[in-house]
Amino acid sequence: DQQVKQNSPSLSVQEGRISILNCDYTNSMFDYFLWYKKYPAEGPTFLISISSIKDKNEDGRFTVFLNKSAKHLSLHIVPSQPGDSAVYFCAASGGSGGSNYKLTFGKGTLLTVNP
Amino acid sequence: DTGVSQDPRHKITKRGQNVTFRCDPISEHNRLYWYRQTLGQGPEFLTYFQNEAQLEKSRLLSDRFSAERPKGSFSTLEIQRTEQGDSAMYLCASSLGTGLMSTQYFGPGTRLTVL
Numbered sequence: 001d002q003q004v005k006q007n008s009p010s011l012s013v014q015e016g017r018i019s020i021l022n023c024d025y026t027n028s029m030f031d032y033f034l035w036y037k038k039y040p041a042e043g044p045t046f047l048i049s050i051s052s053i054k055d056k057n058e059d060g061r062f063t064v065f066l067n068k069s070a071k072h073l074s075l076h077i078v079p080s081q082p083g084d085s086a087v088y089f090c091a092a093s094g095g096s097g098g099s100n101y102k103l104t105f106g107k108g109t110l111l112t113v114n115p
Numbered sequence: 116d117t118g119v120s121q122d123p124r125h126k127i128t129k130r131g132q133n134v135t136f137r138c139d140p141i142s143e144h145n146r147l148y149w150y151r152q153t154l155g156q157g158p159e160f161l162t163y164f165q166n167e168a169q170l171e172k173s174r175l176l177s178d179r180f181s182a183e184r185p186k187g188s189f190s191t192l193e194i195q196r197t198e199q200g201d202s203a204m205y206l207c208a209s210s211l212g213t214g215l216m217s218t219q220y221f222g223p224g225t226r227l228t229v230l
Contacts, residue, residue, distance in 0.1 A: 004157075032216040043119070043206055043221035044158065051216055089157050093216070101146065102171065103219060105157030 003027045004092050006106035014114055019077040021109050023090030026071065031094035034103070035064060035075045038087045048075070052094075080113045087111075117141070119222035121207050127228045128197055135193045136225045140209030147190050148219060149182055150206040151175065158206055164190060197229045 005024045013019045021035075031052040036044035050057040050064045050073070057064050063076045077084055087110050091103040120139045128134050140147050145166050150158035161180070163171045166187035176182075179197075184190040194201055204226050208219040 034218065036221070041223075041226070043121075043208075043223045046218055046220060049216075049218060091157070101163055102148065102160040102173075103150075103158070104160070107155065107157050
């Protein structure tokens with residue numbers, strides 16, 4: 001069963017506009033959420049995170065929103081730039097015992113920012 | 116401050132051969148993780164070390180896989196009697212902290228192709 005879901009395989013936006021990437025999760029034990037960006041042939045690069053005690057975290061052009069009741073989080077990128085074009089992964093951790101530490105990832109969303 | 120490094124970046128082997136990958140975490144990071152990523156999927160957790168102790172192993176890690184982290188520094192992941200299904204990107208990550216919410220930083224990965 002997929003505990004972290006990114007239902008949009010791809011998203012295309014114009015440079016300067018807002019990009020909104022969505023993520024849903026099913027495991028109510030998750031309490032820490034992260035977004036990673038990945039270019040081809042490279043490892044994931046950490047972007048931003050949020051703990052379950054918050055509903056918003058902002059870092060420059062990146063903002064993550066968490067709606068615990070809906071088990072939904074989103075990443076907003078404003079303004080979008082062509083260099084943001086990459087695959088974005090949503091990840092979550094939490095639970096009992098050792099499961100606290102491992103990350104569970106979604107399948108990713110390919111963002112394309114057009115000049 | 117150097118990031119997580121992995122060696123080799125690419126490995127092509129024939130079915131039935133043994134392969135070993137190395138990961139050097141960020142200095143002072145006490146936690147080290149191995150993940151595997153196949154095409155169209157997000158990274159999947161394989162195993163986790165806190166210092167030199169291997170604390171959790173995924174059911175994905177069959178008996179042919181073994182990981183070590185001697186002295187709590189670098190780690191190796193060995194796959195014995197490789198199969199074509201082992202072809203994937205093997206990612207290493209490290210994190211610092213004693214709390215539950217510590218950000219994992221990934222290396223560039225080792226791309227394994229089993230012919």
